[in-house]
Amino acid sequence: QNAPVRIGYSMSRTGPWTGGAQTSQEPNFLLWAEQQNATGGLDVKGVRRKIELISSDDRSDVETVVRTYEKLMGSDKVDLVLPPWGSNANFAVAPLANRFQYPFLAPTALSRRLVELKLPYFFLLLQQPKPMCDALVDMFKANGVKSVAVIYVDDLFGLENYAALKVALQGSGINMVEDKSYPGGVKDLSPVLRSMKDKNPDAFVGFTYPPDTILASRQAKEIGFNPKFFYASVGTAFPLYKNVITAAGAEGVLGMGSWNSKTSPGAKAYFDAHVASQKKEPDRWASGACWAGLEILTNAVKAHGLDRKAIRDYVANTTHKTILGDIKFQGSENVGTPGTVGQWQNGEFEVVWPQKLATAKLNPNKPTWK
Amino acid sequence: MMWHRPEPFRLGGAPRAHLKIDGLSAGYGAFLVLRNLTLEARPGLTVVLGPNGAGKTTLLKALNGLIPRQGAVLLNGEELPEKTHETVQSGVALVAEGRQLFPQMTVTENLELGGWLVPKAERARRIEQAFNDFPKLRERASQLAGTMSGGEQQMVAVARAMMSAPRLLMLDEPSLGLAPKMVDELLGIARRIADAGTTVLMVEQNVKKALAVADRGYVLERGAIVASGPAALLARSTVIREAYLGADKDPASGTTNAADAVNRRKATATPA
Amino acid sequence: MSTETRQPLLEARDITVRFGGLTAVDRVSAVFMPGELVGIIGPNGAGKTTFFNAISGVTKPTSGRLELRGRGLAGQAPHRFAAQGLARTFQTPRTFGDMAVRDNIAFGLKFAGKRRREYLFWGDEVGVPWVLRTPESILGLIGLSAQAELPAAAITPSQQRLLEIGMALATRPRLLLLDEVAAGLTENEVEEMARLIRRLRDELDLTVVWIEHAVSTLLRHVERVIVLHQGRKIADDVPRAVIRNPEVIEAYLGDEMSETDTEATA
Amino acid sequence: MTSRQFLIRDLLVLFGLTGWAVALPGFASEFVVSMALTCLMYVALSSSWALFCGTTRYLSLATSAFFGIGAYTSAIGLESLSWPVAIALGATIAAGIAVLMGAAVLHLRGTYFAVLTFGMTELIRHAISYFEKSVTGTVGRVLMVVPERDTVYFTVLLLAVLAVALSIGIRRTRFGLAMQGIGADEQRAQTLGVNTRLVKTAGFALTAAIAGAVGAAMSVRWTYIDPHTVFNPFIGFQTVLIALIGGAMTLWGPLIAAIVFSVLAETLRLQVPQVYMMSLGLLLILSVLYLPGGLASVRAETFKGWWRDSKAWWRETRDDLSGETERRKQREKQQREARHVY
Amino acid sequence: MSFSAWIELIASGLITGGIYALVALGLNLQYGLMRILNIAHGEFLMVGAFVTWMVAATFGLSPLWMIPVSFALLFGIGVAVHWLCFRRLTATSPNLDVFEARGLMVAFGLMFLVQNAISWIWGGDLRGYDFLTQPFAIPLPGGQAQFAVNKLLVFGLALLFAGALIVLLRTTLLGKGVRALMQSPTGAQLVGIDTKRLHPLMFGIGLGLSGVAGCLLSMAYTISPSMGEPYTVTALIVITLGGFGSMGGALAGGLLLGVIEAIGMHFTNPSLKALLSYIVFIGVLLLRPEGLFARKTRKA
């Protein structure tokens, strides 16, 4: 039949999570549905069926997320669900996914603990802290970095990354000269940055959220803290970063990121389609993972229809070809995509490490802030 | 010893205020307390007497625009505005029931605000005058008004009203809570203010003393004037003697309690 | 009354209250015997209300001792005073405005002090005069029965002062402190208030301390007067003596009592 | 009605509502049940809040502190403790903290109290964050062992019923009356024999206990908790808002408001996704302006009053616009002049 | 730590503190003087920030032009909000406590309304632009310290506005008039205050100041529709430290908080800093509820 495929999700359109959700996640869902419908619909085992997205705002509130998914999976019994934004929300819905047996392909959940829950229906697309930090340290070692200074936000994201970095640094010969945590929503990091400047490290690493990423960059510029390697995380790969800091200012800044339009032809097509349809660029980190997840889902439905058990098995046991390259799951974790490091060069966020995935050569000497 | 200041409290160049009230009705919502009241306050000191709940306070509030009114209220032939702040602008000040001080502000601040409509330099001068008139207030210039003793608060209220240098000063039970000596002094001030050219309209419970200083008196009962005339005459009238002064000569009524008196008056004052 | 043989109900020794640099009450000592009706007078700001506040626990005295029925209570919370049978009214009425007049009284009854406990213990209302048993009877006593159902904020200020008395009575006190309960009344009404207070004292076996500026009436009814001036006690004697005290005349009375009745205080 | 009849009426209403809520999981969909759960959570929180804060007018913003403490207790305790014990422990610890907090802040009134309780909530949140980070080395906890959804539902239901039943019962006792007296005039109540310190501390602890228990029960729904989610000040704000909208001084107000608010918020969220938060804000403002006594005060009279007011307003505006007001004033003046006032 | 490092640290604390003070000014008028606990303060600030960003981003106009514009815009909104909501509240509330509680609820409503209106119009994304971010070295005894020009600008204007307000409230009766109004509406009318005008005026100025603060903040920080709440909290802390209604106190409180935080952050770490500021806040409230800098009698 040609009844539409009903796909539900809840998304943060108001509240503190909005920025992230509206950059890396929801635009991709919309683009995906638009693209599929333009081709006549989602291919369900050979039958094209239109996609009907059933979505609502979750106010950046966990309880609302839970309630919404209970409604979607329990009452509305939609055909498929797409995941909410952020680790906290994904934590809350992961057990539900299992109870109702809906496969979840989460692009913006990042925590070892989620992996450790060992939930068969739950998959995490993003590279976890360990591979990311390993790649970063690897890059440092290759470029003769001797000392790093670290700041990290004191929540799960910051702590896990920090822990992973510490493990990665062990035996690397790199000295951690300073490590400080800060609370989310901080308005001034300059005292910390000043004392880091005094220690004159080769590299600065920040496990930060978008507003803090920008704050740290601006304040580093302000006080003239300009280490050879300046690495920040969430937000660096966002188009926002370039807009706010300006392309010249961003030159040489490193960040968590895993792709750009040069990564693969698919990625180029996706990037262009995104700009055309959503009137903004996707970010160079989680958006790619999100799109890859949708690609996997599309293929799974094509092969197995809407049989969710079959979809799960397909996702779990196949090596998927996506815009990010091969994706393969071990338990919940994506072990196919290696850790990466990105860098702003001439207004584009390039993948610079590991070298086999690099879209441009690493600039190992960050120019002074502009 | 507080009032040895020979010159009057205030001497403005304003014409002597003459208040005429004709057909005034006022009340609370649908409940009319005053009906068609006619009253006149000439330059000098006019006192309004009456039992509890007669509508004395209501009268003053209506004149000052604190509650809506109907009828003509003319000050020197001109209609008195209906908004309180405008009445103050046109030279009418009221020392209200319950004093209405600003309890969390100092005495000085209360006085300053009394001179809200007055230029700054003039304000400072008047505060100085008020302090001369009430030396106690100078001592307590920076005490919060709310922590002052009952009587002291009354002084602040009167002094604050004088800050606007009104043409017509209305006082609602100014002697409430004052020591006998203070009562005398306060009534003395009221008298002097009146002599200096301000028209004073005063509601008093202290009948004997009030009539002793006033020029004219009105007796208000149940929202209507039941007697009026020169104060001296009124003091000797039977109406007053029976209703307000007579009881202490009447030992027979030993069993009635104070509340009965209050209520009886209240009951009579409330229109059925 | 042979007060000498009995233990004082309240004994205040050298009570001092300071507000910053101002000494509002300055080493005032006073003793109140059971059954007395004592008046307190003094110029405005003399410290009368502050003295009441100090001996009822509302203000902590800066120094001094307080013994209520043999118990040292200085510095304790007001409810401890109430439990020992002390009740008071406030100069500016502080009734529970949103509650009905009756409920204001009922409130006091619920938390009645010592006598209430005796009643529980003996299983009978020992020592509780019948008029203090129900809100209705108290309302009858103070004459507010007609207003029982009105919210307290809706009655006139003078009625609120009566209600204050009612609330105080409801705690079944032994010592009743009245602060200007007759303010704003005409002379007749003050007189009747005085009779009510006397009657309360007589029938309910109370000790009453009464602050009032209506001196002539006050002096006619009380047995003893304490005069405060600038925080200090300047006289403590029978009315007849006090009105002749030059210091009192100078500070407070002025010519108030000169023509008024020596006959009343005789 | 006499007070006894009121008691019976209230208890019957409560009984009826409870019966209905108990039956709910049997016939309603997942979604309705989970909505009912949110609803019950706010019934419990705001009823217990109103029980103390409404009557005494001590506006506490610490609900989220107690909620969070309960949540953490059950997150830590559930692995070794049984469900009821974990809940009870959450309540006890929250009450204990409330007693400590109360000792420090209950002598301050009004805004100071509100701001302080808010500050303390934040302090607790940051302290726990910091403690977790520096001692346990991680922030937040994953709840591995979680009970069935229905267990959670019935627990929260029980707490809600308990909160309302306590409100019904306590307002008739000396304790309830004492709180009312404190709300009206604390010092006056003291002079009438109320040990205010004791009453306030007890009341505050009681509120805290229920909030703690609710927190303990609700946290299991989120699998993962961190200080930011469970000490979210908005839990406290929402509780206060609901209680105030319903009428903090009333018995049924918080309950009515919790139901209305949850249903309305959810319906608007699903029906008008674009502007639902704005509509919610607008409704909130309107309800404060035109229903100052709270939802519990709505009577037929209220609507008639609105109707009258709007008619009067319309007449006035019309007169003003058409110049009628001016003309009337003129007429009155002429009449007076005709009577030769002067 | 060297002397110059100390100076630098304190200077950076002062600058952050100046920003805190700026954020607090508007709320201090509304809450400190008028008893309207405007929990939507941060939201109105956000409106100022968004308007500035929009103009800067679309027309490329210098954000400095937006300082008076956002003041005027927010002032207008303030007067309108007052006319629509608080006028009625003042008229119908039986006493100050009730007014405060109801005012708080209205403010909550406004918060939902404003925040979501903005996010409806512009979306929930994080925004920002680059303006005067280049460092500027100021000579200090024993060395020099660098600060972004926009921060210095914000700091300077914070001092300016605080100073202007202090002067305004000291030399005129406006502030006292508003406080009087809250303590006894009848009393205020009796001394001749036009209560129907003064109130909206002050409320409008309060909002106008939030607009200015928002405008200035958008130069130094990223903005988003949900940015408001932390600013409201900061503002509340600052005015409590300084004493409700005291502009000088708010300035001093803001600066003090900034310095304490900077020092705390330097010697411990930023996470402890949050703990520290709340401890200071609670300590002050418990020990000196009238504010750190309040004298017995309050001054503007």
Ligand SMILES: Nc1ncnc2c1ncn2[C@@H]1O[C@H](COP(=O)(O)OP(=O)(O)OP(=O)(O)O)[C@@H](O)[C@H]1O
């Ligand atoms: N706010 C009000 N609402 C309704 N009725 C009121 C209000 N204020 C006063 N009244 C009624 O109006 C009548 C007149 O009151 P008013 O206060 O004018 O009397 P008064 O002569 O000043 O008495 P008092 O000597 O006690 O001050 C009384 O019956 C009173 O009950």
Ligand SMILES: Nc1ncnc2c1ncn2[C@@H]1O[C@H](COP(=O)(O)OP(=O)(O)OP(=O)(O)O)[C@@H](O)[C@H]1O
């Ligand atoms: N909280 C306070 N702070 C500062 N001064 C105070 C405070 N309370 C009272 N005072 C001052 O202490 C003095 C005594 O006040 P009190 O109220 O006891 O006077 P009182 O004898 O009752 O006068 P009245 O007859 O006018 O009521 C007054 O001068 C008053 O201003």
Ligand SMILES: [Mg+2]
């Ligand atoms: Mg009156």
Ligand SMILES: [Mg+2]
């Ligand atoms: Mg007194």
